Amino acid sequence: MIAQEKWDLKRSVDYALTNNISVKQADVQSRLSELVLKQGRLSQFPNLNLGGNVGYSSGRNQDPTNFSLITTGYLSSGFSIQSGVDLFNWFSRRNTIAGNRLDAEASRAGVEKVKNDIALNVAAAYLQVLLAREQANVSVVQVQQTEAQLKNTRKLVEVGSLPELNSAELEAQLARDSSTLVSAQAAVIQAMLQLKALLNVDAALPFDIVAPPVELIPVENLADLQPEVVYNLALQNLPQQRVNDFRLKAAEKYVEAARGAMYPTFSAFASLGSNFNNQARDPDLTTISPTIDTIGKVNVNGSMYDVVRNSFNVGFKNLPYFTQFDRNFRQSVGLSVNIPVFNGGSLRTSYQRSKLSLQSIQLTRELDNQTLKQDIYRAYNDAVAAIQKYNASLKSVQTAEKAGLFASKRYEVGRLNTIDLITNQNNLFRSKIDLIAAQFDYVFKLKVLEFYKGQGLKL
Numbered sequence: 001m002i003a004q005e006k007w008d009l010k011r012s013v014d015y016a017l018t019n020n021i022s023v024k025q026a027d028v029q030s031r032l033s034e035l036v037l038k039q040g041r042l043s044q045f046p047n048l049n050l051g052g053n054v055g056y057s058s059g060r061n062q063d064p065t066n067f068s069l070i071t072t073g074y075l076s077s078g079f080s081i082q083s084g085v086d087l088f089n090w091f092s093r094r095n096t097i098a099g100n101r102l103d104a105e106a107s108r109a110g111v112e113k114v115k116n117d118i119a120l121n122v123a124a125a126y127l128q129v130l131l132a133r134e135q136a137n138v139s140v141v142q143v144q145q146t147e148a149q150l151k152n153t154r155k156l157v158e159v160g161s162l163p164e165l166n167s168a169e170l171e172a173q174l175a176r177d178s179s180t181l182v183s184a185q186a187a188v189i190q191a192m193l194q195l196k197a198l199l200n201v202d203a204a205l206p207f208d209i210v211a212p213p214v215e216l217i218p219v220e221n222l223a224d225l226q227p228e229v230v231y232n233l234a235l236q237n238l239p240q241q242r243v244n245d246f247r248l249k250a251a252e253k254y255v256e257a258a259r260g261a262m263y264p265t266f267s268a269f270a271s272l273g274s275n276f277n278n279q280a281r282d283p284d285l286t287t288i289s290p291t292i293d294t295i296g297k298v299n300v301n302g303s304m305y306d307v308v309r310n311s312f313n314v315g316f317k318n319l320p321y322f323t324q325f326d327r328n329f330r331q332s333v334g335l336s337v338n339i340p341v342f343n344g345g346s347l348r349t350s351y352q353r354s355k356l357s358l359q360s361i362q363l364t365r366e367l368d369n370q371t372l373k374q375d376i377y378r379a380y381n382d383a384v385a386a387i388q389k390y391n392a393s394l395k396s397v398q399t400a401e402k403a404g405l406f407a408s409k410r411y412e413v414g415r416l417n418t419i420d421l422i423t424n425q426n427n428l429f430r431s432k433i434d435l436i437a438a439q440f441d442y443v444f445k446l447k448v449l450e451f452y453k454g455q456g457l458k459l
Helices: 008-021 020-043 091-156 164-199 228-236 239-260 321-325 346-412 420-454
Strands: 049-057 072-090 265-277 281-300 303-318 331-340
Touching: 008 020, 008 091, 008 164, 020 091, 049 281, 091 239, 091 420, 164 420, 228 239, 228 346, 239 265, 239 346, 265 321, 346 420
Parallel strands: none
Antiparallel strands: 049 072, 072 265, 265 331, 281 303
């Protein structure tokens, strides 16, 4: 798919925003922040835990069903359901969740910051490829012109109009121009590899870009990019400034949460449970049998009578599993309070740390704003200097072309030596290279100012 068509700048930027590894890493961090926020919100709901057990006990133990001490081995099992919820904790949990929400917002803005940075870097790399290609094209033209000049000079040498030295000097110049061309072509390959890396495109895959004339690349008017205006827009729109604002607000919430954690926490709790013992027994009324036992005699008016006791023999039966669970079913509900008295100063230290973190974020935001303003003013001054350099380079090329034309005519009639001709050609070559570099530099400087406005790059 990559080799089927050439990519323009917009497609390159869009592809990088989807596939660049730094963007993917920022997105992962954003999703982690979302998970922290989700977990914080769920922590407001009551907790609910279900537990069960089964085991065998022997020796002297407490019966789990009637709590009497027994020495009989038995198999037991039980279950419990417990729930609890914080009723009031001085808004510590609520402030923590608010901080988590703001951190999530900061992470989302962080993703946008990375995307903006990648977009600017891709634009810079794209323009660097175009610049390298234009410089290589100029080098090709320079080699062609030197070859043509050498060919013409050899003809003049053959007819005796010019000395052999002129031909040798041009051959040396052709070698130098060819070396410059090789270096320019290598610079194109290197710039393309850098662009591929930003796009996360395999370096071995065929890849090419659209090469529009630099004057067709859309840029804003420098008059619309005054530094103070750009700075005010940057404070409102740039993701990094939004990241700092969200981080600062989150830190304020965390300070409140840490302070609330030092006060008592009121909670409610409830539980359900039951137990089973395989040795539990119940009287079996179907096995009742009466018995009469003589326990002595008694003399009543000289007569002896037997004293008897009526009793009943009752058998026992095992209690079914669910019957025991029904009989042993227990419930509890209540309120609790947790008052932090002394815990090694951890809560107080956490509170002080949160306040220092808040101060650190405030200083970071202030420093970032100062740096942003300096960068914008520097970028504006660079753009002004770039347009002035471009105008100067344009005039230099025009002058060098006129001088080169005169030099070629004088050389052809033998009024100019080869060294002076080569010097004129080299001056023209350098002027063209400088003009191309100045033009691309000016375009890039304006793109940087567009970037600082936080309204996206014009592609």
